Amino acid sequence: MTTALAVRDLEVVFDGFRALKGVSFDVRQGQSFGLVGESGSGKSTILRAIAGLAPVHSGSIAVDGKALGAGRDKAFYRAVQMVFQDPYGSLHPRQTVDRLLLEPLAIHGIGDSEPRIVRALDEVGLGSGFRFRYPHQLSGGQRQRVAIARALILEPSMLLLDEPTSALDASVQAEVLNLLEQVRRDRHLTFLMVSHDLAVITHMCGDLMVMQDGEEVERLTAADLAASKVAADYTRNLLRASVGFSRSLP
Amino acid sequence: MSLLLTVDDLHVRFATRSGTIEAVRGVSFALGRERLGIVGESGSGKSQTGRAIMGLTDPRAEVTAKRLEFDGIDLLAAPPRLRRDLRGTRIAMILQDPKYSLDPVMTIGRQIVETLRAHEDIARAEARERALDMLAAVQIREPKRVFELYPHEVSGGMGQRAMIAMMLVAGPELLIADEPTSALDVTVQLDVLRILDRLVSERGMGLIFISHDLRLISSFCDRVVVMYAGKVVEELPAAELSRARHPYTQGLLDCMPRIGADRHPLPVLNRRPEWAA
Numbered sequence: 415m416t417t418a419l420a421v422r423d424l425e426v427v428f429d430g431f432r433a434l435k436g437v438s439f440d441v442r443q444g445q446s447f448g449l450v451g452e453s454g455s456g457k458s459t460i461l462r463a464i465a466g467l468a469p470v471h472s473g474s475i476a477v478d479g480k481a482l483g484a485g486r487d488k489a490f491y492r493a494v495q496m497v498f499q500d501p502y503g504s505l506h507p508r509q510t511v512d513r514l515l516l517e518p519l520a521i522h523g524i525g526d527s528e529p530r531i532v533r534a535l536d537e538v539g540l541g542s543g544f545r546f547r548y549p550h551q552l553s554g555g556q557r558q559r560v561a562i563a564r565a566l567i568l569e570p571s572m573l574l575l576d577e578p579t580s581a582l583d584a585s586v587q588a589e590v591l592n593l594l595e596q597v598r599r600d601r602h603l604t605f606l607m608v609s610h611d612l613a614v615i616t617h618m619c620g621d622l623m624v625m626q627d628g629e630e631v632e633r634l635t636a637a638d639l640a641a642s643k644v645a646a647d648y649t650r651n652l653l654r655a656s657v658g659f660s661r662s663l664p
Numbered sequence: 665m666s667l668l669l670t671v672d673d674l675h676v677r678f679a680t681r682s683g684t685i686e687a688v689r690g691v692s693f694a695l696g697r698e699r700l701g702i703v704g705e706s707g708s709g710k711s712q713t714g715r716a717i718m719g720l721t722d723p724r725a726e727v728t729a730k731r732l733e734f735d736g737i738d739l740l741a742a743p744p745r746l747r748r749d750l751r752g753t754r755i756a757m758i759l760q761d762p763k764y765s766l767d768p769v770m771t772i773g774r775q776i777v778e779t780l781r782a783h784e785d786i787a788r789a790e791a792r793e794r795a796l797d798m799l800a801a802v803q804i805r806e807p808k809r810v811f812e813l814y815p816h817e818v819s820g821g822m823g824q825r826a827m828i829a830m831m832l833v834a835g836p837e838l839l840i841a842d843e844p845t846s847a848l849d850v851t852v853q854l855d856v857l858r859i860l861d862r863l864v865s866e867r868g869m870g871l872i873f874i875s876h877d878l879r880l881i882s883s884f885c886d887r888v889v890v891m892y893a894g895k896v897v898e899e900l901p902a903a904e905l906s907r908a909r910h911p912y913t914q915g916l917l918d919c920m921p922r923i924g925a926d927r928h929p930l931p932v933l934n935r936r937p938e939w940a941a
Contacts, residue, residue: 640924658883
């Protein structure tokens with residue numbers, strides 16, 4: 415199995431604050447790897463560091479065996495795409511869906527945009543009726559589908575998913591999660607997914623890493639988690655909290 | 665059980681350029697000194713129901729009901745002055761995000777003192793004492809220190825506790841909590857709920873807990889009202905949620921991923937037009 419992503423001793427520092435304190439993990443090609451933790455755990459910072467959106471202080475990141483330097487080349491941005499949490503904030507409000515999907519193609523100098531846009535919309539279940547609408551004319555779930563279409567239109571090999579469903583209603587979340595699984599299967603994509611929701615992460619990812627305060631707490635498989643084979647107290651607390659409220663506990 | 669609140673056939677309508685939108689369409693329920701959950705997805709009218717009871721509906725909207733009665737007071741016929749007196753004193757509301765619902769340029773202590781002095785004629789020193797006691801009651805370890813802090817200087821969980829302290833300091837009988845923990849981390853969420861739970865039962869308050877989170881509502885409340893498209897589709901004891909009858913409630917429960925359940929793809933909700941009819 416080839417390694418799609420290798421992160422070694424990654425450290426991210428913002429103005430003297432260590433958001434990531436040396437994190438290492440590998441993601442195999444075609445694997446779906448989850449990062450779970452509460453706010454401030456550094457899980458999103460990992461994705462942002464990979465995408466070149468956070469200052470890497472030390473450590474290394476390699477994609478498909480190629481170490482990433484300070485900058486990122488076009489090939490990287492084609493192979494690795496990101497989907498953000500808030501579909502209200504991540505789509506340009508004054509651009510139509512058509513324009514939003516055209517932009518990545520124009521940047522990468524890819525021709526035959528017409529059929530590609532139609533196909534991309536089709537793939538995320540939107541149909542071409544949505545092509546000339548503005549984001550404010552779409553629901554949250556539809557916007558997130560557009561964001562996924564925008565990521566897929568460049569035919570990437572890896573998706574970085576930052577809480578892609580946490581701004582959505584439960585019923586819409588199910589649809590978007592199903593869509594993500596579908597495209598991963600169809601295109602043999604590698605997923606690196608961040609969520610605060612243990613149930614969502616275990617549903618989507620076979621392997622996951624629990625994080626707290628910029629550090630790894632433990633690494634386990636979804637099956638271990640389901641069987642409560644958990645080593646750290648922190649993970650046990652998360653697991654208990656995910657069940658709901660209980661009056662009997664202290 | 666004495667009734668605290670009666671809601672009968674509540675409607676909230678907004679006039680828009682493209683016609684009237686009815687956000688709440690005939691909601692009815694009764695509340696005693698208990699924990700009632702209102703659950704629904706965005707746009708179901710759950711928050712507008714809470715706001716109408718509180719009297720915080722946008723003035724341009726039209727609120728009607730056969731009965732909207734709090735402890736024998738007809739809320740819709742009540743003059744604005746009386747409603748203002750009720751708000752904060754006898755009916756209080758906790759909102760979702762402490763970042764937006766606390767005044768950013770006033771210390772937490774001053775905000776609580778202000779609340780108290782708006783409703784009761786008491787001396788500054790006494791108000792301060794009661795505010796500190798209240799901060800201690802929501803399990804803030806150093807009430808004196810937190811009293812002097814501004815909202816941006818505290819964490820989300822701490823901010824929400826301060827908010828609860830502010831809402832409960834005047835001793836309301838009915839508390840409406842609109843997504844009180846949705847902006848918080850799961851473990852913090854449970855701490856805040858535990859505090860809320862204890863205070864509500866100790867003081868014998870009625871609680872309306874509004875949330876999109878079915879799992880949370882069912883584990884926290886005594887009774888659950890499920891809303892869809894502005895209507896109540898089902899009302900049932902929280903413990904019996906797994907035996908819900910309405911296909912919407914069943915579908916909503918079913919579409920959530922569960923730890924240890926291998927369901928690929930997840931079942932999705934097939935919305936039927938007759939649910940909204």
